[in-house]
Amino acid sequence: MSIAIELTDIGVEFPVGRDWRGRVKSWAHALNGVSLRIARDRTLGILGESGCGKSTLAQVMTGLLAPSTGAISGVSGAERISIVLQDPNSSLDPRMPIWRIVMEPVFLKQTRTREDLRREATALLVKVGLRPEHIDRYPHEFSGGQRQRIAIARALSSAPEIIILDEPTSALDVSVQAQILNLLRDLQREHRLAYVFISHNVSVIRHFCDEVAVMYLGQIVEQGPSAKVFAMPAHPYTRLLLDAVPKIGRGRSTGQLDETELPSNRILPAGCFFRSRCRFAGAGCEKPQPLRLLEGNHKLRCHKDLPAEA
Numbered sequence: 001m002s003i004a005i006e007l008t009d010i011g012v013e014f015p016v017g018r019d020w021r022g023r024v025k026s027w028a029h030a031l032n033g034v035s036l037r038i039a040r041d042r043t044l045g046i047l048g049e050s051g052c053g054k055s056t057l058a059q060v061m062t063g064l065l066a067p068s069t070g071a072i073s074g075v076s077g078a079e080r081i082s083i084v085l086q087d088p089n090s091s092l093d094p095r096m097p098i099w100r101i102v103m104e105p106v107f108l109k110q111t112r113t114r115e116d117l118r119r120e121a122t123a124l125l126v127k128v129g130l131r132p133e134h135i136d137r138y139p140h141e142f143s144g145g146q147r148q149r150i151a152i153a154r155a156l157s158s159a160p161e162i163i164i165l166d167e168p169t170s171a172l173d174v175s176v177q178a179q180i181l182n183l184l185r186d187l188q189r190e191h192r193l194a195y196v197f198i199s200h201n202v203s204v205i206r207h208f209c210d211e212v213a214v215m216y217l218g219q220i221v222e223q224g225p226s227a228k229v230f231a232m233p234a235h236p237y238t239r240l241l242l243d244a245v246p247k248i249g250r251g252r253s254t255g256q257l258d259e260t261e262l263p264s265n266r267i268l269p270a271g272c273f274f275r276s277r278c279r280f281a282g283a284g285c286e287k288p289q290p291l292r293l294l295e296g297n298h299k300l301r302c303h304k305d306l307p308a309e310a
């Protein structure tokens with residue numbers, strides 16, 4: 001398996017507030033010891049509640065943000081890693097024609113003529129299911145789904161190895177979501193892309209990703225092949241997340257997640273970060289929990305073996 005990017009023990013801290021001398025009052029610990037490997041042709045899903053550090057992780061991978069600690073190896077730099085964001089309305093410049101938007105990532109670096117760039121933009125638009133005559137139109141002339149196709153064409157223009165998909169379908173209608181996911185799958189096969197799929201939508205991650213990493217308070221608490229993690233979630237937090245998804249035929253969900261319960265990341269809890277919300281918390285949880293390996297590349301940050309249907 002060819003590894004596209006590897007993150008080792010990444011930490012990110014943001015300064016929050018300063019006193020009259022300019023000294024930082026406190027730090028927000030957005031990522032805490034995150035280690036990940038992403039292979040070509042594969043999709044890694046990053047799942048977690050708002051504020052768990054998903055977007056910070058994306059920024060670190062694209063090189064927009066330098067981590068406070070840890071190391072990144074493999075491909076790096078904006079040319080090899082592209083990003084597609086949630087909201088195609090705000091991510092496309094309304095004053096630019098489509099061909100210029102699509103070629104934006106390579107526009108200033110190119111020695112090619114304008115006609116070459118327009119020809120390439122046309123090929124990319126056709127690849128994502130739009131038509132050649134669309135190149136001279138403007139973003140407002142397209143639907144939400146079409147705009148997301150334009151954003152995907154733009155992400156492809158630098159011939160990346162990795163595309164980070166940050167909630168790429170959350171702003172779209174359900175029927176359009178499926179079309180965009182199918183398009184992404186086809187493009188992955190054709191270009192041997194590695195995807196990092198960031199979402200808090202459990203069912204999209206479950207159906208689209210080969211692997212999943214579940215994040216809580218800037219830490220990976222469970223990671224492994226999607227089929228395994230979703231069939232046998234081992235961390236109490238993963239179980240809570242999955243329980244919060246309404247299940248057809250099983251009435252209302254039982255484990256509604258209340259984001260207000262998320263502890264502050266300014267003063268990290270001692271021991272297991274999830275302890276304050278965990279109904280299984282007890283002896284041993286006051287110690288920091290390392291990620292331990294279960295069967296089949298399934299990793300868990302909890303010292304307990306929960307009963308299967310707890």
Ligand SMILES: Nc1ncnc2c1ncn2[C@@H]1O[C@H](COP(=O)(O)OP(=O)(O)OP(=O)(O)O)[C@@H](O)[C@H]1O
Pocket residue numbers: 014015016028029030048049050051052053054055056057265
């Ligand atoms: N520039 C910043 N300054 C201070 N704190 C920040 C900054 N950027 C992010 N944070 C904090 O880091 C944590 C992680 O933020 P991040 O945006 O990565 O979460 P997220 O999981 O992507 O959330 P969402 O799903 O809402 O986008 C949050 O507590 C956030 O408040």
